[in-house]
Amino acid sequence: MIIQKSRSILGNILIQILIWIVLGVVLLFYQPFLRNIDVPYQFWVKQNIVFVMLIASYYLNAYVLVPQLLLKKKTGFYFLSIIAIIAVILFMTGFVDKILNVRELLEEAFHRSGPPKRGGGGGGRRGYFDTFLVTVTSLVLGISTSVTTTQSWQKNRALHKEMEQKKISSELSFLKAQINPHFFFNTLNNIYALTLVNVETSRTALHQLSRMMRYVLYDTQNSAALFSQEIAFIKDYISLMQLRLTDKVTVIFNTPAPLQEFPVAPMLFLPFVENAFKHGVSDSLPSTILVDVQQVDNKITLLVQNSIFKKQGADLEDNKGIGLNNTIRRLDLLYPGKHELVVNESAAENLYTVNLTLYL
Structure with a gap:
């Protein structure tokens, strides 16, 4: 019984690691528009920081916010907390972006590879990136909420049975x-x-x-x-x-x-x-x-x-x-x-x- 439970926990951990690797590669590290330029390492540093914040927000939502707020019918506080998490991630991303000077370095890399093909310069890319980050963060939190509530329902059902x-x-x-x-x-x-x-x-x-x-x-x-x-x-x-x-x-x-x-x-x-x-x-x-x-x-x-x-x-x-x-x-x-x-x-x-x- 103990061995079976340990195997189940280990299998669950391996599945979560695999899911995070796939999400990280697809959502954050796969950037087709950067394929033809020399990407500065600061950009990948920032992406890793964003990735860590997304993982932290996932488990914070799964193990704290959903059990303590959503499942206890404190829906208003729960959605305020979700908005706060998104705002913190956006603020921290902008702060890291400014500290590492990522946006200017990317602009220089784009200019070295040829004239810009899109109007609006950095402002357009910044607006797109912010919207994309909000979408990714909301997606991660939505998955976290869905998985946690489903597991809670299954656990309660098994306990009731x-x-x-x-x-x-x-x-x-x-x-x-x-x-x-x-x-x-x-x-x-x-x-x-x-x-x-x-x-x-x-x-x-x-x-x-x-x-x-x-x-x-x-x-x-x-x-x-x-x-x-x-x-x-x-x-x-x-x-x-x-x-x-x-x-x-x-x-x-x-x-x-x-x-x-x-x-x-x-x-x-x-x-x-x-x-x-x-x-x-x-x-x-x-x-x-x-x-x-x-x-x-x-x-x-x-x-x-x-x-x-x-x-x-x-x-x-x-x-x-x-x-x-x-x-x-x-x-x-x-x-x-x-x-x-x-x-x-x-x-x-x-x-x-x-x-x-x-x-x-």
């Missing part, structure tokens, strides 16, 4: 923590009681429980699981929950056949199924729980429907589950624009319905 991934991971860990102690210990007690009545059924239940534990603790470490694994997990969950139910509860579980494999987010269906058993079961009244999973090509639909008992509006917001808001958040992060979730509570029919559609 990393935070989203951490949130998804923490939510999944929270879900594991909720299902482990409550569900597994209750199921173990039921299996223990079952061993006194039906040994073969208790063995099957233990096998299902161990398979679920393996899936929760190990297989869900990755960001995605196979669709068949999710179906098998829900099937085992329903089967073990039925150990605690009476004959008054009817459970209907439908799965697609044949099943096409797709990677899906692990334990995404469980909160809805868990909610149905949590709020849709009565000790004395008949009830029905329907879990219907269908698949058409790359579209998966989950329909969970249960009767309503105890708590009206049976939502997922309690301290024993991941919560409806967290589940919706996971869907938004994992399947942005690729899912539809409809939750409906009908007091007239005494039914609570969840309809989830995923486009994989």
Whole structure:
């Protein structure tokens, strides 16, 4: 990781050096109108000084002005600073030009090579040069601003994505923590009681429980699981929950056949199924729980429907589950624009319905 980061930094430095060499040659040191005269060395000294000032203005803008002013919405101060930089470069260039006597030396070189071909003498060239220097300085500062703001946007986007991934991971860990102690210990007690009545059924239940534990603790470490694994997990969950139910509860579980494999987010269906058993079961009244999973090509639909008992509006917001808001958040992060979730509570029919559609 450190070596890769060092290589990336070194590569970035080499690219910037190459860009500056190209810009310096093209913009400052490639002067076709000086090709046929004996250019005084003072001119190249001045060009190097200008080049250094342009480099300094680039990094001053990139590492100070843009982060401290532009990105903090201090636009007025930022543009005043840009104007000040251009003015300083123009002033310093004129000062160096005067100290080194560059303009007069160039005039002498032009006259030695032949009569001047352009009217206006030095004044015309001076006006052109000043305009050219303003243009070059503005171009360099514009590139600096564009590169810095783009890098800042990419960095913020990567940071936001990393935070989203951490949130998804923490939510999944929270879900594991909720299902482990409550569900597994209750199921173990039921299996223990079952061993006194039906040994073969208790063995099957233990096998299902161990398979679920393996899936929760190990297989869900990755960001995605196979669709068949999710179906098998829900099937085992329903089967073990039925150990605690009476004959008054009817459970209907439908799965697609044949099943096409797709990677899906692990334990995404469980909160809805868990909610149905949590709020849709009565000790004395008949009830029905329907879990219907269908698949058409790359579209998966989950329909969970249960009767309503105890708590009206049976939502997922309690301290024993991941919560409806967290589940919706996971869907938004994992399947942005690729899912539809409809939750409906009908007091007239005494039914609570969840309809989830995923486009994989």
